[in-house]
Amino acid sequence: MTTPARRGRPGHSLDSLLTVAVAAFNERGYEATSMDELAARLGLSKSALYHHVSGKGELLRIALDRALDGLFAVTREAGATAGPAIGRLEHVVRGSVRVLATELPFVTLLLRVRGNSDVERAALERRREFDRIVSDLVAAAVREGSVRDDVDPAVIGRLLFGTVNSLTEWYRPGGPLTGDALADALVRAAFDGLRTPPPGTAG
Amino acid sequence: MTTPARRGRPGHSLDSLLTVAVAAFNERGYEATSMDELAARLGLSKSALYHHVSGKGELLRIALDRALDGLFAVTREAGATAGPAIGRLEHVVRGSVRVLATELPFVTLLLRVRGNSDVERAALERRREFDRIVSDLVAAAVREGSVRDDVDPAVIGRLLFGTVNSLTEWYRPGGPLTGDALADALVRAAFDGLRTPPPGTAG
DNA sequence: CCATTAACCGACCACTTGGTCGGTAAAGTC
DNA sequence: GACTTTACCGACCAAGTGGTCGGTTAATGG
Numbered sequence: 242m243t244t245p246a247r248r249g250r251p252g253h254s255l256d257s258l259l260t261v262a263v264a265a266f267n268e269r270g271y272e273a274t275s276m277d278e279l280a281a282r283l284g285l286s287k288s289a290l291y292h293h294v295s296g297k298g299e300l301l302r303i304a305l306d307r308a309l310d311g312l313f314a315v316t317r318e319a320g321a322t323a324g325p326a327i328g329r330l331e332h333v334v335r336g337s338v339r340v341l342a343t344e345l346p347f348v349t350l351l352l353r354v355r356g357n358s359d360v361e362r363a364a365l366e367r368r369r370e371f372d373r374i375v376s377d378l379v380a381a382a383v384r385e386g387s388v389r390d391d392v393d394p395a396v397i398g399r400l401l402f403g404t405v406n407s408l409t410e411w412y413r414p415g416g417p418l419t420g421d422a423l424a425d426a427l428v429r430a431a432f433d434g435l436r437t438p439p440p441g442t443a444g
Numbered sequence: 445m446t447t448p449a450r451r452g453r454p455g456h457s458l459d460s461l462l463t464v465a466v467a468a469f470n471e472r473g474y475e476a477t478s479m480d481e482l483a484a485r486l487g488l489s490k491s492a493l494y495h496h497v498s499g500k501g502e503l504l505r506i507a508l509d510r511a512l513d514g515l516f517a518v519t520r521e522a523g524a525t526a527g528p529a530i531g532r533l534e535h536v537v538r539g540s541v542r543v544l545a546t547e548l549p550f551v552t553l554l555l556r557v558r559g560n561s562d563v564e565r566a567a568l569e570r571r572r573e574f575d576r577i578v579s580d581l582v583a584a585a586v587r588e589g590s591v592r593d594d595v596d597p598a599v600i601g602r603l604l605f606g607t608v609n610s611l612t613e614w615y616r617p618g619g620p621l622t623g624d625a626l627a628d629a630l631v632r633a634a635f636d637g638l639r640t641p642p643p644g645t646a647g
Numbered sequence: 648c649c650a651t652t653a654a655c656c657g658a659c660c661a662c663t664t665g666g667t668c669g670g671t672a673a674a675g676t677c
Numbered sequence: 678g679a680c681t682t683t684a685c686c687g688a689c690c691a692a693g694t695g696g697t698c699g700g701t702t703a704a705t706g707g
Contacts, residue, residue, distance in 0.1 A: 250703040252654045270558055273475040276695060288697080289655045297695070327639075353556075355473055389640050392629045396621070399614050400607055400633050407606025418599070426595045430603050434637030436530075437592050452683025453673040479665060491667080492685045500665065648707100655702075663694065672685075677678105 253283060255303075258293055262300045263346045271301060271350070272357070298360045305354065305364040308347035309371070311340040316374050326381035327388060331432070333378060335424045337405050342412065342420030349409040375402055401431055456486060458506075461496055465503045466549045474504060474553070475560070501563045508557065508567040511550035512574070514543040519577050529584035530591060533604075534635070536581060538627045540608050545615065545623030552612040578605055604634055 261282050265274045276297055280287040294300055315321060315336030321329050341348045351368070354361045379398040382388040388397065404427065412423060464485050468477045479500055483490040497503055518524060518539030524532050544551045554571070557564045582601040585591040591600065607630065615626060 248652050248705055250652080250654045250705090252703095268558070269560055270473065270475050272473055273560055275693075277693085285654085286656050287695090288657080291696070292654060355471070357472055357476055387640055388638055389632075392633055392638075393621075396626075396629050397633060397638055400610070400630060401638065403610025403613065404603055404607045406613075407603070407610050410606065410609075411602050418596075423599075426599050427603060429592075430595060430600060430634075430637075432637050432639050434633075434635050435591055435595075435600050435604065436635050437590055450683085451675055451681080453675090453685080455673095455684045478663075480663085488684090489686050490665085491687080494666070495684060650705105650707085652705080653703090656700085658698090660697080661694100664692080665690105667690080668688090670686085672683100674681105674683075676681075 252289075253285070253293065255293060258283065258290075259300065259304060259307075260346075263304045263350055266301070266304070267346055267349050267353075271353070298358060301350075301358075302360045302363075304347050305351050305360070308340075308344055308351040309364065309367045311344050311348075312337060312371055313367075315340060316371070325387065326378055326385050330375075330378045330382050330388075331428060333375060334401065334405060334428060334431070337402070338408065338424040338427060339420055341405065341408055342414055342423065345409065345412070345414060352406050352409055372398070372402070404431055456488070456496065458496060461486065461493070462503065462507055462510075463549075466507045466553055469504070469507070470549055470552050470556075474556070501561060504553075504561075505563045505566075507550050508554050508563070511543075511547055511554040512567065512570045514547050514551075515540060515574055516570075518543060519574070528590065529581055529588050533578075533581045533585050533591075534631060536578060537604065537608060537631060537634070540605070541611065541627040541630060542623055544608065544611055545617050545626065548612065548615070548617060555609050555612055575601070575605070607634055 262274075262279055265279055265282055268274075269278075276287050276290060279300075280290045283290065315333055318332065318336060320332035321336065323329070351364060354364050354368075356362045356365050376395055376398045379388060379401070380394045383390050383394045383397075388394070408423070408427075412418070414420065418426075465477075465482055468482055468485060471477075472481075479490050479493060482503075483493045486493065518536055521535065521539060523535035524539065526532070554567060557567050557571075559565045559568050579598055579601045582591060582604070583597045586593050586597045586600075591597070611626070611630075615621070617623065621629075
């Protein structure tokens with residue numbers, strides 16, 4: 242599984258470009274990050290950067306697709322398509338936290354997109370599709386009687402994934418909190434509430 | 445209570461400038477919004493804009509302070525300083541939702557700040573101070589036994605206010621959901637969980 | 648050694664950016 | 678009607694923007 246001996250002069254891979262670019266986008270904001278600065282961070286000239294990539298927009302597009310592909314993959318896993326709706330919902334929540342923790346910079350970037358360009362609007366459209374899947378899952382869980390019906394299901398879905406998405410604001414892998422522990426804490430707090438559970442309640 | 449007859453030629457008030465500027469910042473992003481575009485939206489020349497305001501940064505500073513002042517005011521209200529910690533926490537959550545609904549554009553802008561300038565860094569510092577107050581409140585509620593102790597209090601606080609802050613992503617006043625109803629739904633979901641409550645549980 | 652492939656660079660370009668400056672237009676005060 | 682105060686404008690500027698172009702350098706394959 243060593244590098245398969247590419248032709249030509251060796252240099253940066255698309256992946257190493259992406260890592261640096263997405264980090265810069267998240268630190269300074271996409272619009273506020275210039276191609277000159279990206280080049281400087283990579284230790285190469287701006288024109289060399291354009292050899293790898295057609296423009297700033299393409300960097301953004303690839304990064305956003307990476308986050309979105311990860312999230313949609315979760316919705317196609319077995320745990321998300323079979324069994325009671327509440328279980329499928331929990332699976333999607335845990336899976337989303339896992340993707341968020343694994344691909345943190347990419348998901349962070351995705352959640353900051355505002356629709357300023359075609360690339361951003363396409364990403365927003367895919368996000369809305371994901372939200373629709375979640376919303377349907379919550380509605381099914383309400384119908385099956387496992388999720389409270391005194392709050393609008395659409396609102397429940399938004400609060401739940403608002404909580405998940407807000408993790409990008411503070412969670413940093415490598416600290417004491419692993420992705421799994423984070424998912425546990427979130428699922429417990431969101432599904433069972435942050436009040437002290439009454440005695441005799443199973444975990 | 446009519447306008448108190450100002451001297452000189454009448455024109456835009458600072459408040460009308462702010463409203464338009466913050467709306468533009470939220471739509472396109474602060475960095476991506478040019479002074480030329482602000483001037484166009486206001487029906488003014490760019491140089492006239494500079495008559496009212498010392499620069500783009502000042503517009504941002506005033507807007508961010510407005511959001512922060514509202515949030516800190518909540519933490520000084522009676523309900524946030526007296527009584528059991530769980531009640532004070534709920535008061536701060538409800539108050540934050542109220543401020544968020546009332547000053548939505550300003551709070552939205554605040555939550556997107558990344559620290560790219562002195563103005564932004566100062567706002568971030570005040571936000572951290574607010575987070576500290578919340579974190580202390582959660583810790584007190586855990587000590588008093590009213591909030592679950594099987595999840596790190598700091599994490600609880602972040603999840604809780606992550607949920608509150610995520611409201612800026614979708615809540616729009618003027619729709620069917622009032623600010624109070626929103627606060628009710630959020631408090632219920634966050635404190636008691638989104639699972640169907642067991643029978644015989646008081647609301 | 649030589650062709651091919653890929654990575655890279657410096658100089659350049661049209662355009663936009665935040666911000667300045669000297670002057671004008673409209674209101675209130677006396 | 679003179680004076681002051683405030684609002685406003687067009688023209689301008691240095692610096693930075695995303696992107697282009699023609700050429701060079703370093704690796705592999707034969």
